[in-house]
Amino acid sequence: MKFGAGAGFRITVTVFGLLFLGLFFLYPVLRVFSASFLDSSGAQLTLHNYAKVLSSAFYLDSMVNSLWIGVLATVATTLVAAPMAFALARLPLAGKTALMALSILPLVLPSFVGAYALLLLFGRAGIVTSGLHALGIPFGSIYGTPGIVLVYVLTLYPFVLLPALAGFKAVDVSVEEASQNLGASRWRSLRTVTVPIVMPAILSGALLVFIDTLENFGVPFVLAEDMPILAVEAYKLFVGETDTNPGSAGVLGVLLVASTAAVVMIQRRYLGRRRFATGARRSPPLIPLSRGFRALATAYCWTLVLASLVPFFAVIVISFLEFRGPVLHWHVSLDNYVELFERSLRPLQNTLFLSTLAALGAALLGVPIGYVVTRARTRITALLDIVATMPFAVAGTVLGIGMIITFNSGWLVLTGGWFILVLAYVVRKVPFSVRTSSAILHQIDPSLEEASINLGVSPAMTFLRLTVPLMLGGIVGGMVLTWVSAASELSSTVLLYSGQWQTLTVVMFQALESTGAGLAAATASLLIFFTVVPIALIYRLLRRYEMSLL
């Protein structure tokens, strides 16, 4: 076999990437799969676990519930977000810049905190609920499907909004004009030309929503109550209040991974056959609207954006109020924060420490991989690309279980410290890091690197001295986003943390089971603070990359 220019660098990155992901991602996930086929002694191959789980109405329900909620949330999110994308792209709205800025926040605010906020406000003992009851107004339940779907719609709609917005902006207006020139009305042109062109972008966003709902652990954990959900039941089976059951947990994990993998495959087949980019040089012009319609469209967008942010805002307000036990008193106080910090500063320190290492690790691993899979297209880098994208479809719960099974004993013991948490975060965030660096690279002309090599700088040094500085803005932006999402990671953290390595999310998780509402609100506010501030700081950077980092 022959190797081309820069083969040494390419091969090093590919080999290291495959080894790392093989050891810390594929192997643990494989162990979950194999656990699902082993009996309780762990020695005998058996289908008993599958028989047991699939014959249990409870676990079958968990599967059905997960998929049903996923479908509902995906459809609802798409129906809500696609019109907003169109409005932002093509209609004259009031406060458009602010709308755009605010509409990316839900993407980085932890959905788990959003669910928790909803609980604080509208839960059984929630502030709004109690207030309404005191006034004698009955209030329905937000537990179960409605609450979960609502939280998903409000926190995940940017997944559809951002690609659809980019799609609507990229439509070449001349195809619409051609359609109208051929006699179609404006509405008909929109329906038969514009929307089909943007459809692939909308669907790829919808796919992200669906996968996120399937693997989300925090939201159902907060709001599902007795309703079984795959990701939560897998966790419960594995942690096991009476005894742990890795076999059955493995089965649920396999079902979870199989569902997401199936969706990804269906979507790939659908999108593989459709490519409608029209490559407009400039954005299509705004469609003039009457004052009434304009007000309506503006109200729609603002309602959605505000509704998605109000719960978070409410949590921050609540965190500054006084609680006596579970009972809220309307006094402004810092008691909650005092209590939080008096208990221990460790969770905050842990969150900062772990997310920082995770962001660094994901960048160190993901940027070179992104570079290699973008610039050198061979069969082996295509494999690397696939492997580095797969963590995206594997729920944090499944990865966490796999890491415990794999690294609890044997030749490599990693459980019980900070390192395994960082590893899990790095693995989970690598697809994001790879994707963003590849997106940035597409904006950098490859001949720049060739010019550098031609002038005598080796490919590895060219990457370090030329490519990385050129990518720096994007890399930093991507790292901040990784940092933020690692700080609010819950699903693998609750499995992998131990002893003093509690994070802020774990503190909230535990507060849910006790009654420390004030403490939880303060913790949640801290988390929100550490999410919003970094995002605000890099907002200009995000605009420069047209949000492609998200």
Add this chain to the structure above:
Amino acid sequence: MTAVAIEGVSRAFGAVQAVAAISLDIRDGEFFTLLGPSGCGKTTLLRMIAGFCELDCGVIRFGDKRIDTLAAHRRNTGMVFQNYAIFPNLNVGANVAYGLRARKVATARIAERVRSALKLVHLEDYEARWPHQLSGGQLQRVAIARALVIEPEVLLLDEPLSNLDAQLRVEMRGEIRQLQQSLGITAIYVTHDQEEALAISDRIAVMRAGRLEQVGTPDSIYRNSATPFVAQFMGITNLLEGKVLGHEGAHLVVEAGATRFRIESVAIAPGEAITFSLRPEALRVLGAGEAPPPDWGVIEAQVARAEFLGTLTRIEAHLPDATMLRIALLDQTIETPAAGQTLSLCYDPRRVSVPERS
């Protein structure tokens, strides 16, 4: 001393044979141009020399040194890219210094060499400027300075002028040629513009679909095109098909378009078919009663259309059997001929070339 020897080099991309068994000997200090239509493999061949494209087979040498097995950054070629590829994060001085830094040249020497390289391309005062503050032509000069400052063994240029406007292209190509000659460096230049190739090259290789059609000086390629493809690619020509009738003195008489042509003797027997090329500008109009120079051929054609272009008048005329004949008249003091008029034309038989059939 850097001659470039290319021996049996090939490269396929899937089913496309981009470069097919090409062998070339480029002399030391030569300005050598790869010319051909889009997609014929010029860029691929150039990138093989630079080390950005693997060889399926074959060998490339600089002098006695085999270089196709060297990594791209060890080949010491200076490449000028079509889109300039100026590093946007470095200013002009740092762009030019980039290759010197890579070679660990002493800092003081770097400053000196950067300055003289920029002087060479008339950008003395631009060292501190940023790339986005420069025009296309200036960027191109920076690219050339950056490639030259490392004192490469071979200068490689891939359509360096194609992003410039017409006037600047002419100006820059003159400068490039002058620079190359004063430095005595071997240069390999890629273009699809035949005029550009003719204007600056010592020798030209015409490529077609990954193969060499002809290698030679601009003169010989234009006047004695080896194949009909080259004859047509090098500029408008009359490619006429006919039959050899016999000899007449030192000349061969050929019938084509129901007209008798005289051409220089070639080894084709009477009765056989022949294709020959007669450039439009080789034809001259004979005034009434004017005698042609001795030994020249004379033919008649009827004007179908005439286009007055200022320095030039282009005429499309018909031979008796309606075969089209193109004529280019360099500002002759006659009036533009009218359609339907019959012209008497003469030509020097030495201007007729007989490309091989391929």
